[in-house]
Amino acid sequence: MLQLYPSISVDNKATCDICHFAKPRKLPYNSSHSIANSKFELSHFDIWGPLDQTSVHGHKYFLTIVEDFSRFLWVILLKIKAKISLQVKNFIQLIDNHHHITP
Numbered sequence: 001m002l003q004l005y006p007s008i009s010v011d012n013k014a015t016c017d018i019c020h021f022a023k024p025r026k027l028p029y030n031s032s033h034s035i036a037n038s039k040f041e042l043s044h045f046d047i048w049g050p051l052d053q054t055s056v057h058g059h060k061y062f063l064t065i066v067e068d069f070s071r072f073l074w075v076i077l078l079k080i081k082a083k084i085s086l087q088v089k090n091f092i093q094l095i096d097n098h099h100h101i102t103p
């Protein structure tokens with residue numbers, strides 16, 4: 001990473017926010033009876049951010065999309081939260097164009 005981005009400095013004492021957010025703090029969700037029987041029948045969207053530290057390119061938010069049937073995961077990095085609705089629309093258009101499925 002340092003070879004690609006020599007301006008990055010490494011702080012070995014720093015703690016990543018994601019590590020704290022990823023640790024379960026709540027009881028598990030109840031079992032869901034909604035299970036997809038085909039591709040793109042059911043998708044799960046989650047928005048994270050703002051993060052205390054921005055990415056190298058200035059991203060503070062990210063959108064995760066999980067397709068329920070295949071469990072395929074997309075991660076979309078965002079600089080501002082206002083772009084989320086546009087990214088969801090773009091994702092739906094991508095699914096429609098590439099898989100000929102309208103979610």
